[in-house]
Amino acid sequence: MTFDYAPALESRSIVDIKASYGLFVDGEFVDGSGTSFKTINPATEEVLAEVAEATEADVDAAVRAARRAHTRVWSRMPGKERAKYLYRIARIIQERSRELAVLETIDNGKPIKESRDVDIPVVAAHFFYYAGWADKLEYALPGNGHSGTRSLGVAAQVIPWNFPLLMLAWKIAPALACGNTVVLKPAETTPLTALLFAEICQQADLPPGVVNIVTGAGATGQALVGHPDVDKVAFTGSTEVGKAIARAVAGTDKRVTLELGGKAANIVFDDAPLDQAVEGIVDGIFFNQGHVCCAGSRLLVQESIADELLTKLKRRMSTLRVGDPLDKNTDVGAINSAEQLARIRELSDIGEAEGAGRWSPECELPTTGFWFPPTLFTGVTQAHRIARDEVFGPVLSVLTFRTPSEAIEKANNTPYGLSAGVWTDKGSRILHMAGALRAGVVWANTFNKFDPTSPFGGFKESGYGREGGRHGLEAYLKGGE
Amino acid sequence: MSTSPSAAPAQGQAWDFSDVTRSNDSLRRFLHGLPGVDQVGADSRAASLGTRSIKTTAKAYALDLAIRMVDLTTLEGQDTHGKVRALAAKAMRPDPADPTCPAAAAVCVYPDMVGVAKEVLGDSGVHVAAVATAFPSGRAALDIKLADTRDAVEAGADEIDMVIDRGAFLSGHYLQVFEEIVAVKEACVRPDGHSAHLKVIFETGELQTYDNVRRVSWLAMMAGGHFIKTSTGKVQPAATLPVTMIMLEAVRDFREATGQMVGVKPAGGIRTAKDAIKYLVVVNEVAGPDWLDPDWFRFGASTLLNELLMQRTKMTTGRYSGPDYFTVD
Amino acid sequence: MSRIDVRKTYKLFIGGAFPRSESGYSYQVHDTKGAFVANAALASRKDARDAVVAARKAFGGWSGKTAYNRAQILYRIAELMEDRRPQLVQALRQSEGLTAARAERALDDAIDRLVWYAGWADKLTQVIGNANPVAGPYFNLSTPEPTGVVAVLAPQESSLLGLVSAIAPVIVTGNTVVVISSFERPLPAVTFAEILATSDVPGGVVNILTGSAATIAPWLASHMDVNAIDLVGIAGDTELATSLEVAAADNLKRVRRAPAAEPDWSADPGLDAMTAFVETKTVWHPMGV
Structure with a gap:
């Protein structure tokens, strides 16, 4: 007889997937003005949900909501208050960690062992880490003093499907800590944890418009990155798309960070x-x-x-x-x-x-x-x-x-x-x-280790800018180039 | 000199270690030429294997196997014949209420208790193991250690658990440690030519580094130990999952190099069924399924057995049990 | 009969040597009053290509020097500029039309700027590097490293202070540069190159091309072995800057964008010009026994 491990299935009853999802704009879930697409479980090819495909008009509405929230609320809020919202989000992520892990695994295909032990804990840690920076920004960037504590404005963020919620955390946590508001587009094959994150923002009573989630594919991403009223573009994905973004923002004042491919x-x-x-x-x-x-x-x-x-x-x-x-x-x-x-x-x-x-x-x-x-x-x-x-x-x-x-x-x-x-x-x-x-x-003598305090990003065609650590703040503050 | 196992003869052929053990210098060069062990990486690998989820049929298999691997141990100054008799009875019938429950592998006692244990166990198949060589410190003259061993063997011990001279090892006198193991192994031979099996205890809690654990494992295997064993149970930390994993890597690599299998015995500190199952997962995935057998893997333990029995009962009855339903010997 | 003076030929500076332009072209340089001063070499795309090869070749050695060594080499440039004050003042008066007093002040600023940057060589890492307290048994350190070969478009107006302020922050961290000088005011750059040639700066670390940014910069912006480009020198030329930024995307060059107008070079430059051309490298190692 051999030691065959019997199936040890994590229950999926903890997640409640809706039949269809809209966009998260200005603190509310709203219907998109365009068509929708299906997201599937790659392990079974089962259709999980219909998700709205945000049009240019939808993206515009989200950017306008983010702009309003930045001008009226978020950029004016003292850092110590912003911090508490981020701490709240970190705690809710910990509280709902198993639900997030199961949903991530169903939508992405990654082993529950990894979503449970790596992705979700690091997501919570990321929010917890950057929460603490929100009221300490004057100490963050040498040589910038108090002028270096000013946010950029609205950040357009486009993330990939390999670590859906973790990449969301890498983007949203530092942006919000620095006083920016965000419009984030998750990857078209893995939108569900970002939409659950939107619900977490509601639970945390995050002011409307600070975080907006627009789902869709390449065209939605292009509309977001190309929107004239975004101040910052943050992208993680392929080098090919990264180059296209670098061309698209040429001649504008948009600040850019790109985290692209590798062949380590x-x-x-x-x-x-x-x-x-x-x-x-x-x-x-x-x-x-x-x-x-x-x-x-x-x-x-x-x-x-x-x-x-x-x-x-x-x-x-x-x-x-x-x-x-x-x-x-x-x-x-x-x-x-x-x-x-x-x-x-x-x-x-x-x-x-x-x-x-x-x-x-x-x-x-x-x-x-x-x-x-x-x-x-x-x-x-x-x-x-x-x-x-x-x-x-x-x-x-x-x-x-x-x-x-x-x-x-x-x-x-x-x-x-x-x-x-x-x-x-x-x-x-x-x-x-x-x-x-x-x-x-x-x-x-180790590999693939990640930590919120440790800057991550590439040389050469792997992109520019750093995410994580004190360095990760530079991308979201004035004078942080 | 190449020290990598790939330089060894093809599997199945005997490896001639006479070059390695010619002098303390050559032995030292060999042991220090083994690949290093990164502590953090080893700890994290062991921890990750510890997250395996063993359920239903796999758990039932693992619990019975773990029971069959227990060296039920009492090594106290207060040991008496009565205590040892009770322990031996328990080893043969761990759960008197359930005839399907397997017996333990052995009872493990001091040499002066071997006769008592043997009397109870007879030819039940449960072995008698005796700790020898001035257990637990090993601080005695060689002739005393050898006499201690012969005594136990003569009294009928099937297995001898010796301790190495950690002082000699830590001061770099590797050849002395090697020769002592060789001498004790010779003392394990009975007049009829059969030999008691030799387990070599390292007391890894005193050797501290994983590099030392790997080196001493090779040293003991080259000296002819049948089993390598982590600890006496008298020093903290006793057995740990990563230390056992490194020893399992060593026996795996030794078989690849020489064709010879050596057993592994973690002892001390393994108290819960969950822990025992983690060890079996490590055995399975690091050394391989060939080691999932009481001939090649043992647990040195006392309280573990009842924990295994309680879990076993939970599996069959579907409800949690309590300590009053299991014997306390 | 009065003596006929010997005029200087103004050449390019590539890999530590002073070639004429490969193209054989030159262009006339006038002072601010319109009088002919000299012919300057008109760098071609092939000169730019040669300069990139020289800069790449020099990168390993220059970035591998100790920071203390680079600091001393930059400081040495300042010493030699002090030595050549009359010549530099003359060049500034000619190219920028400054009074003697203003030219002296511009030169003071340029020399002081070099001294300031020289001191950063062994301090920037301490200011912008980090030990990161990761949640695990790992040593984790982030340090800035040079980006590589950087194309620098030198300011069009400030022909010496602006030039020094553009070059020093890039090379002090270990990058090597290909510089396109001011088009109309190239001669201080050539004199500066002559100072570099007699200093301790290894050949190829700084390469200076005189000529037109509009003509040569596109070749540098699209060059796949150039890692970054500084567009500050073409302040105000939005169209050229945008097209260069687009071309730079081909290999994701780091781009320091052109401002609307040329900056006041006498102001405190801050860290930006240095931090724009460094890469943060983070090294992990386990901590165990």
């Missing part, structure tokens, strides 16, 4: 703590199905230990449990959409066609929904497309190197620069590598 190198030296390195590699690429902009998608392993490390890695990958995201023992959930699945398949097929060795552990995938097994490619070189293009899925490219300088050269040989990992037991080498890697976040 995770570098393992021969003196690394190998078992922890294996965990870091697995966390780095299979966390959240690899739908992570800072994913460690390129494993650079020193040739002298490549075989040993790969043996360990494959053995570890064989213990990954792929399946029902609501099962508490699931490690790898569903791919977020059919479209994303098609992209992962396409790039993986190209990897195979280009001669890289493809390997996945044996695992039975569900028959409905969108699934892709944890996959690694060996024999990859910098010339392979799977080593250059962001796959945004559970696909690891394995490359080798011989010397530290070769590792640095290969790691930096990408237009991206979001994150990097280094594994070695030698302290001075860690510091040398950390200095030489052109990336905004360097995880040494």
Whole structure:
């Protein structure tokens, strides 16, 4: 007899999904003036709800509500009072954490283990952290003194589907702490937790118009970013869209922060703590199905230990449990959409066609929904497309190197620069590598760690600006450039 | 010198460690050449395995397996024949009310109690384990430790739980620790040629670092220990999930290098059924299902057994039980 | 017969050398009264390309120097400017039409500005870096790092103080620069380049092109190996600034936008010119035994 873990399903009775959702404008849920779209559970393809697709007019109404709220209420409110609203929101998120986690998992496909233990706790922590800044802004930006405590105005925020509520928190918490009001557009495949967040704003008695949520796809996002009365654009998503936004705001006074794609190198030296390195590699690429902009998608392993490390890695990958995201023992959930699945398949097929060795552990995938097994490619070189293009899925490219300088050269040989990992037991080498890697976040002997106090953001084509920490305030204050 | 297991002969072939154990220097180079253990990463991996949710059929399986893995232990100055007899009876029939309840793996006692335990257990299949070698401190001359071991073996002990000389280990006298294990293993041989199984206790709470745990695990395995065991139960912290995980990684890597399986025994501090199940999850996912067997994994515990029984009863009756319904021996 | 003086040829400054424009073109530079002063090299797109290559090549060495070392090198530039006061004053009077006293004051400001920025080399990290108290057993540190190769469009009016105020904050943090000088007032920039050449600034750290921003800047703005662009120097030219910002999006250059009018360069510059061209890098490491 073997130790087969019986299904351990998180109950979904805690969430109450409505048949249809409107937009959240000026403190109220309102019908959109346009059509609607369906959001589905990617693990089952079940339709969860109809969601309004905000038109240009809807976006305009939301921006006007945000402007009014900024002028009349929020920018005038003392920081210590704004702080208390944010603390309230943080507390309500903690109180309703399981409900949020289950909803996130149903709408996104990520394992309940992750939404429960990572996403939602970090969301609450983010609001709690920035709440405390609201009445301390005069200490935040050196050289700006009291003039640096002034808000920008209305922030247009567009977020992706990989960490729906967490990205919302990264955007809304610092914006509100600094006295801005926001219009936020969640991703079209994952709008539900943002709409539940709107309800939380109501529970917190947040003044109407301070937070507005407009749902929709690319056109809604364009209308929001392009609206003449927004003062600030914050975007997390693909580098391609990021560039389009940078062009769209050219010549305006809109301030911009962009948090875009990545192709991070995770570098393992021969003196690394190998078992922890294996965990870091697995966390780095299979966390959240690899739908992570800072994913460690390129494993650079020193040739002298490549075989040993790969043996360990494959053995570890064989213990990954792929399946029902609501099962508490699931490690790898569903791919977020059919479209994303098609992209992962396409790039993986190209990897195979280009001669890289493809390997996945044996695992039975569900028959409905969108699934892709944890996959690694060996024999990859910098010339392979799977080593250059962001796959945004559970696909690891394995490359080798011989010397530290070769590792640095290969790691930096990408237009991206979001994150990097280094594994070695030698302290001075860690510091040398950390200095030489052109990336905004360097995880040494760890990977994919996030914290509200820790700035996050990229070099080069991974975007500009930082989210998190004291640095995250710069994007939402005058003189904070 | 390469120290990585990949440099070892193919699986199944015996690894000749004579080069490694030729001198204290060569042994030290080998042990210090093992990959390091990052404490934070190891703790977080163990904690994450601890969040596995084991329900229904999996839980029933795990509870019975855990009961079968218990080395029911009494190691007190106040131990008496009566106490040991009661414990032995409990090990054979942990839940007298339920004949389907499996027996424990062994009782674990001081050497002078081996005969008493053996008398009760007979050929029930429940083993007698004896702590030897000047347990728990190990601070005695080698000949006394060996005599202690022989006494226990002669009295009928199936298993010997020895302690290593932590002072020697911490001062870098690895070869001394190695040779002592080898000598104790020789003392485990009975006149009929059969040998008591040797468990090597590290007292990881005194060794402190995970690097030391990995090194001492390899040292003990190379010296021929059948089991590696975390603790005496007399020092805090005793067994922890991450320390046990690192030892399970070591036995896994040792088998990959040599083809030989070594057992693991966390002892002390495992008190709840939930904790025991977490250990089994770690065994399953780190070392692999081959170790999910009382021959290869044990719990050194006393109060744990009743906790397992209460959970077992809850599974069958559907209601929570209370301590009055289980024997207190 | 009186002696015929020897006139200077004004050249570009690329990779520590003084080439003529690759194109062979030059243009006439006049003083503020319209009198001919000299011919300046008219930089072409290929000169811009060469300058970017030189700047990239210099980046590793320059960004890798200790902050103390960079501070001393910037301070050394100020020393050499002091040494060449008469020449710089003359250049300022010619190009900006200043009185002797005003030219002296502009030069004072430029030298003092360099000294001010030199001191920031080993302090900015302390002011804008952070240790971050994350909720876990990790050491976590955020520090500013240079963005890389920065294209700087120098101010059109303030030919020396403005130039120094644009270049110093970019290089003090470890970036290397390709500068397009003021079009009508390029000669102080060339003299400044000659000072750089005799200072301790490694070749390629500062590259100065004389010529037209409207012609050359688009090539820099769209260049995929340029990491950032400072448009402050084309203050007021909204159309050019917008088109350069659009081009800069091709590789997501950091853009410091052009204001409506040229700033008062004598005012306290604050940190903005430095912080616009640094990247915050955050390093995590576990803390265990």
